Amino acid sequence: MARPTRRGLFLGVAGAALTGGTPALADGKFVSEPFWGAHQAGITTPAQAHTYAAAFDLVTGRREQVADMLRTWTAAAASLCRGEPAPSDEGGAVHPGDSGETLGAGPARLTLTFGFGAGLFVKNNVDRYGLAAQRPPALVDLPQFKGDELAEARTGGDLFVQACADDPQVAFHAVRQLARIGRGVAEMRWAQSGFLSTPAPGQRPRNLMGFKDGSNNLRGDDTAAMDAFVWVGEEGPAWVRGGSYLVLRRIRIALEHWDRMPLDFQEQTFGRRKYSGAPLGGEDEIDPPDLAALRADGEPVIPESAHIRLAAAASNGGAKILRRPYGYNDGVALIKERWPPWREGLAYDAGLLFVCYQRDPRTGFIRIFERLSQHDMLNQFVTHTGGGLFACPPGAAPGEYVGQRLFEPGKRTA
Amino acid sequence: MARPTRRGLFLGVAGAALTGGTPALADGKFVSEPFWGAHQAGITTPAQAHTYAAAFDLVTGRREQVADMLRTWTAAAASLCRGEPAPSDEGGAVHPGDSGETLGAGPARLTLTFGFGAGLFVKNNVDRYGLAAQRPPALVDLPQFKGDELAEARTGGDLFVQACADDPQVAFHAVRQLARIGRGVAEMRWAQSGFLSTPAPGQRPRNLMGFKDGSNNLRGDDTAAMDAFVWVGEEGPAWVRGGSYLVLRRIRIALEHWDRMPLDFQEQTFGRRKYSGAPLGGEDEIDPPDLAALRADGEPVIPESAHIRLAAAASNGGAKILRRPYGYNDGVALIKERWPPWREGLAYDAGLLFVCYQRDPRTGFIRIFERLSQHDMLNQFVTHTGGGLFACPPGAAPGEYVGQRLFEPGKRTA
Numbered sequence: 165m166a167r168p169t170r171r172g173l174f175l176g177v178a179g180a181a182l183t184g185g186t187p188a189l190a191d192g193k194f195v196s197e198p199f200w201g202a203h204q205a206g207i208t209t210p211a212q213a214h215t216y217a218a219a220f221d222l223v224t225g226r227r228e229q230v231a232d233m234l235r236t237w238t239a240a241a242a243s244l245c246r247g248e249p250a251p252s253d254e255g256g257a258v259h260p261g262d263s264g265e266t267l268g269a270g271p272a273r274l275t276l277t278f279g280f281g282a283g284l285f286v287k288n289n290v291d292r293y294g295l296a297a298q299r300p301p302a303l304v305d306l307p308q309f310k311g312d313e314l315a316e317a318r319t320g321g322d323l324f325v326q327a328c329a330d331d332p333q334v335a336f337h338a339v340r341q342l343a344r345i346g347r348g349v350a351e352m353r354w355a356q357s358g359f360l361s362t363p364a365p366g367q368r369p370r371n372l373m374g375f376k377d378g379s380n381n382l383r384g385d386d387t388a389a390m391d392a393f394v395w396v397g398e399e400g401p402a403w404v405r406g407g408s409y410l411v412l413r414r415i416r417i418a419l420e421h422w423d424r425m426p427l428d429f430q431e432q433t434f435g436r437r438k439y440s441g442a443p444l445g446g447e448d449e450i451d452p453p454d455l456a457a458l459r460a461d462g463e464p465v466i467p468e469s470a471h472i473r474l475a476a477a478a479s480n481g482g483a484k485i486l487r488r489p490y491g492y493n494d495g496v497a498l499i500k501e502r503w504p505p506w507r508e509g510l511a512y513d514a515g516l517l518f519v520c521y522q523r524d525p526r527t528g529f530i531r532i533f534e535r536l537s538q539h540d541m542l543n544q545f546v547t548h549t550g551g552g553l554f555a556c557p558p559g560a561a562p563g564e565y566v567g568q569r570l571f572e573p574g575k576r577t578a
Numbered sequence: 579m580a581r582p583t584r585r586g587l588f589l590g591v592a593g594a595a596l597t598g599g600t601p602a603l604a605d606g607k608f609v610s611e612p613f614w615g616a617h618q619a620g621i622t623t624p625a626q627a628h629t630y631a632a633a634f635d636l637v638t639g640r641r642e643q644v645a646d647m648l649r650t651w652t653a654a655a656a657s658l659c660r661g662e663p664a665p666s667d668e669g670g671a672v673h674p675g676d677s678g679e680t681l682g683a684g685p686a687r688l689t690l691t692f693g694f695g696a697g698l699f700v701k702n703n704v705d706r707y708g709l710a711a712q713r714p715p716a717l718v719d720l721p722q723f724k725g726d727e728l729a730e731a732r733t734g735g736d737l738f739v740q741a742c743a744d745d746p747q748v749a750f751h752a753v754r755q756l757a758r759i760g761r762g763v764a765e766m767r768w769a770q771s772g773f774l775s776t777p778a779p780g781q782r783p784r785n786l787m788g789f790k791d792g793s794n795n796l797r798g799d800d801t802a803a804m805d806a807f808v809w810v811g812e813e814g815p816a817w818v819r820g821g822s823y824l825v826l827r828r829i830r831i832a833l834e835h836w837d838r839m840p841l842d843f844q845e846q847t848f849g850r851r852k853y854s855g856a857p858l859g860g861e862d863e864i865d866p867p868d869l870a871a872l873r874a875d876g877e878p879v880i881p882e883s884a885h886i887r888l889a890a891a892a893s894n895g896g897a898k899i900l901r902r903p904y905g906y907n908d909g910v911a912l913i914k915e916r917w918p919p920w921r922e923g924l925a926y927d928a929g930l931l932f933v934c935y936q937r938d939p940r941t942g943f944i945r946i947f948e949r950l951s952q953h954d955m956l957n958q959f960v961t962h963t964g965g966g967l968f969a970c971p972p973g974a975a976p977g978e979y980v981g982q983r984l985f986e987p988g989k990r991t992a
Contacts (some may be wrong), residue, residue, distance in 0.1 A: 193778070214773075216907070263837050264788030264852055268777040317912075333775030333786070336907055336928070344837050352924055355909040359628075361747030363682040364607070372747070374678030423677050423758050438678055493630070493750055494908055495769040498731075510766055514750070 193270035193330065199245040201559040202406055203395065204566070206275030206328050207486070207521050208384030211369075214332040215358040215490045217412065217517065218339045219321025219552060220350035222284065227293040230284075231571040233349045237278070237325075237342050238565035247271030250341035263344070265337055272331040276338055278566045279410050279554025283322035298570055300401050302409055302524045303555045309537040311548065318414055318550025321353040326410075326519070332357065354550065356414060358490030358517040368441070368449070372491050372514060373422055373545075375434050376441035379449050380472065382486045393484045393528070394521050403570035406558030408521040411485075411529040413551040414492065417515035418502065422545050433541040435470030443472060455479070469541045475532060485520040485528045492517045502544060515546065525553055607684035607744065613659040615973040616820055617809065618980070620689035620742050621900070621935050622798030625783075628746040629772040629904045629931065631826065632753045633735025633966060634764035636698065641707040644698075645985040647763045651692070651739075651756050652979035661685030664755035677758070679751055686745040690752055692980045693738035693824050693968025701736065712984055714815050716823055716938045717969045723951040725962065732828055732964025735767040740824075740933070746771065768964065770828060772904030772931040782855070782863070786905050786928060787836055787959075789848050790855035793863050794886065796900045807898045807942075808935050817984035820972030822935040825899075825943040827965040828906065831929035832916065836959050847955040849884030857886060869893070883955045889946055899934040899942045906931045916958060929960065939967055 197205050222230060240250040247270050249262030285291070285299035325342055327335040336357065343352055360369045371377040382389050391397070396404050422430070431437055431444065441449035445457045445465040453472050457465040466473050477484050497513035500506060522528030537543065560566045568575060611619050636644060654664040661684050663676030699705070699713035739756055741749040750771065757766055774783045785791040796803050805811070810818050836844070845851055845858065855863035859871045859879035867886050871879040880887050891898050911927035914920060936942030951957065974980045982989060 193776075261841070263786075263833070265784040265786055266775065267784065267788070267853065268781050269775050269784075270778075331775055332773040332907065333784075333905065336786075340833065340837070340926075344834070347834075352910055354924075355926075357907045357909065359746040361680065361683050361745055362607070364684075367682050370679040370681065370683075370747075372677075372679055372750075374681070419677070419754065420758070420761075423754070427675070439681065491747065493746065493771045495771065496632075496766055510768075512754075512769075 193272050194247070195273050196246055196271035197273050197275050199242045199276070200562050204277050204407070204556055204559045205245070206277035206326060207394070207408060207488070207556070208390060209273075209275050209328070210384065211360055211488060211490075212273050212275070212328040212335075213330045213360050213362050214335045215326060215328045215517065216332070216335040216339050216355065217324070217326040217358070217519075218343070218355040219281070219353045220323040220325070220343075220346065221353045222292070222322040222349065223351050224349045225292055227295075227571070229349050230293060231565075231567075233346050234278075234567045234571070235565040236345050238560055240341055240345060241276040241278075241338070241566070244338045244341065245271060245274050245276060247274070250345065262341060263337065266331075266334050269331055269334055272329040272334040274327060274329040274334050274338055276342075277326045277328075277410070277556060279324035279326075279556045280567065280570070281320060281322045281324060281552060281554050283320070287322065295570065298401055298403060300396075300404050300555055302396075302400065302526060303553065304526060304530075306411070306525075306551075306553050307530065307534075309533055309548070311537055311543055313547050313549055315550055318354045318356075320552050321554075323350055324410070324412075324552060324554040326412075332359070356492060356517055356550075358492045360490055371489070371516060372417055372419060372493075373430070373434075374438055375430075375436060376449060377489060378487060379436070379441050380453070380476075382484055384486065389484070390486070393523055394486050396523055399524075403567075403573065404555055404557055407556045408523065409525045409528070410554045410556050411518075411520050411522070411525055411551065412554075413516075413518040413548045415516040415518050416499070416513060416547045416549050418545045418547075419512045419514060421501070432467050432470060433545075435466040435472035444470070467541070469539045471536070471540050471542045474536050474540050480532045480535060481527075483527055483531045485522040485532065488519045488521065490517040490519070491515070502547065518551075521556070607686050608661070609687050610660055610685035611687050611689050613656045613690070614976050618691050618821070618970055618973045619659070620691035620740060621808070621822060621902070621970070622804060623687075623689050623742070624798065625774055625902060625904075626687050626689070626742040626749075627744045627774050627776050628749045629740060629742045630746070630749040630753050630769065631738070631740040631772070631931065631933075632757070632769040633695070633767045634737040634739070634757075634760065635767045636706070636736040636763065637765050638763045639706055641709075641985070643763050644707060645979075645981075647760050648692075648981045648985065649979040650759050652974055654755055654759060655690040655692075655752070655980070658752045658755065659685060659688050659690060661688070664759070676755060677751065680745075680748050683745055683748055686743040686748040688741060688743040688748050688752055690756075691740045691742075691824070691970060693740075693970045694981065694984070695734060695736045695738060695966060695968050697734070697736035709984065712815055712817060714810075714818055714969055716810075716814065716940060717967065718940060718944075720825070720939075720965075720967050721944065721948075723947055723962070725951055725957055727961050727963055729964055732768045732770075734966050735968075737764055738824070738826075738966060738968040740826075746773070770906060770931055770964075772906045774904055785903070785930060786831055786833060786907075787844070787848075788852055789844075789850060790863060791903060792901060793850070793855050794867070794890075796898055798900065803898070804900070807937055808900050810937055813938075817981075817987060818969055818971055821970045822937065823939045823942070824968045824970050825932075825934050825936070825939055825965065826968075827930075827932040827962045829930040829932050830913070830927060830961045830963050832959045832961075833926045833928060835915070846881050847885060847959075849880040849886035858884070881955070883953045885950070885954050885956045888950050888954050894946045894949060895941075897941055897945045899936045899946065902933045902935065904931040904933070905929070916961065932965075935970070
């Protein structure tokens with residue numbers, strides 16, 4: 165049977181599209197994001213429209229098997245991010261080849277971002293891979309926050325991969341190839357897809373609560389802010405410098421409940437106008453929130469328990485994190501409401517796949533969310549049902565693999 | 579508090595984008611599909627990139643409440659498909675207003691397609707709304723097919739709505755507004771989101787098995803074929819003429835298992851080449867499959883149990899259906915494998931949201947799937963886990979509501 169090489173096939177498909185001069189060229193499908201670099205892609209990369217995030221448990225006791233898998237994953241990731249199929253292993257039975265569902269689809273700005281969970285270093289008190297001493301102090305066990313309802317089946321994992329792309333099939337495809345390659349070494353623990361609504365250029369996407377998201381976020385192109393708040397510096401073990409810490413939370417939102425709240429209440433809850441995105445008391449979305457402003461009756465313009473007040477750097481000792489959230493939508497599920505009369509029934513299993521990056525979670529997400537989890541007016545509408553904390557190593561240089569500086573510290577090439 | 583009219587707000591947002599001359603204009607976000615017409619939109623409409631389908635159970639015993647809801651749903655649907663918010667009921671407590679998360683997002687080619695399940699006519703042997711005599715003979719109870727593992731919680735429903743759009747948030751938003759409006763009359767029973775990979779123009783999307791999907795499908799712009807195979811004619815009750823019957827199946831695919839199969843086996847299973855999409859023995863994707871062709875050894879070129887042979891019109895007394903499938907991806911779930919050693923563990927809960935339209939399901943999906951469910955080689959990889967059969971009324975003329983010809987047959991205006 166005639167069997168084209170996959171690279172040849174890809175080039176044929178892409179070539180046909182290119183010579184056709186189609187509109188697809190303009191819509192970003194054939195735009196690729198660089199994979200190699202000082203930092204991993206997918207952190208400061210402008211958010212793509214879709215994501216597929218997955219956590220894996222390592223099921224091998226052999227360090228070299230983990231390292232081998234990361235080496236193969238890195239090569240596959242670099243190929244996938246160019247829009248090419250995952251390399252196949254035609255001769256062997258280990259991984260028969262790319263599953264093919266993105267042939268012709270283009271790279272669609274795919275990024276793959278890898279993270280290491282605590283279980284890579286120590287699991288059930290066992291140092292499986294001789295890496296326990298390399299566990300960074302910042303890779304803590306997340307505390308139990310007020311209101312947490314994290315399901316074991318949606319939480320944690322020894323390894324983490326997040327694919328982001330402008331095509332949902334491209335994002336899923338990438339993780340699927342990695343899962344196939346990792347068979348016998350890493351088993352998928354949980355996975356979650358997500359999406360962003362993509363408004364007109366220059367406008368921030370609205371989350372499922374109808375509010376603009378990210379108005380006061382750090383900017384990925386602000387390198388000084390990234391160095392200060394996102395990238396790990398000299399304080400971390402050598403293998404994680406230039407990397408970051410990722411906190412992910414799967415946050416279900418009681419949309420039915422929210423949708424019955426008056427606009428005014430919703431705006432007080434966030435501390436922003438719904439339509440314009442302006443902070444209460446401000447005119448424009450980008451106006452800085454004035455946390456000190458008082459109304460004529462002496463009450464604060466932005467309520468004490470409004471979301472943006474409690475999340476603000478000024479309320480948290482200057483803490484800032486880089487948020488990179490997606491919406492998620494898993495249909496409906498049997499859910500117990502969190503408000504009287506605590507009805508149990510079918511409700512949307514939809515909400516926010518909250519993802520943030522920071523230099524140290526102890527002075528980032530943990531510090532901020534300790535306060536939010538106790539006082540945020542939003543809490544009556546949101547429930548954290550899963551997630552994790554992962555140390556993301558720095559980016560790999562060509563010839564290196566993601567995590568090499570952890571597994572083979574003597575071989576550092578970059 | 580200043581509260582813009584929603585229409586004014588929309589026009590402001592869209593106007594800003596329009597005058598900006600942004601690339602968004604070219605990418606379809608501000609393209610709308612017509613809502614009013616002889617047929618409902620979303621059937622022959624070229625497939626959008628995202629869908630959110632939902633089924634509802636009616637929880638009222640009063641016919642006029644159902645009719646009122648359908649009237650309000652129709653007005654809301656027409657507004658939403660223009661890219662405008664769902665009309666609000668500012669004065670009342672019934673539905674406080676549009677939830678706002680698509681402000682600025684554009685219509686994104688939104689369509690809303692409504693269907694009526696058997697339960698609208700008779701439920702638990704009760705004729706709740708005096709409509710039992712109007713139940714079309716074609717709206718049968720679907721038989722139990724071989725291999726069916728339909729979960730009650732993902733199956734059936736008295737009413738059905740499918741939103742399709744080029745933005746997943748726009749699709750979900752539309753159904754969410756209808757659910758809010760219907761509160762107390764209709765309760766959501768199940769919901770499912772789906773997506774299509776959008777390859778370069780002129781190429782058919784690949785499904786999650788990596789094969790092109792729809793190569794031999796009916797074409798929505800072939801009006802003769804639509805009249806012959808999709809639209810209900812004089813054989814149906816007056817209220818459903820110009821409508822169609824929708825069969826939906828949520829089909830989980832054992833992707834891990836499939837990904838371990840050699841390319842040759844995959845191609846024998848489908849009866850097509852994976853890369854080109856050509857039928858076995860053919861050269862090009864659009865070549866008609868030659869079901870009579872034999873190999874040198876006397877065996878058929880397209881195997882007896884290949885998917886495209888069993889699904890072909892020639893194998894089913896000329897039966898043809900209009901397929902409009904999406905992929906779905908719900909992460910991972912605890913699933914028992916269907917092949918030895920019947921391992922139980924986490925597996926992808928991903929696959930195909932199969933949707934098809936036909937003039938009569940008894941000579942459409944049921945006839946075809948009776949054969950497929952018994953002999954299709956694909957069956958070892960797919961499991962039908964939910965779905966339904968719904969009668970889709972014809973489109974509404976302006977001033978009419980979807981289903982009016984059923985609820986108020988004397989008032990027919992079109």
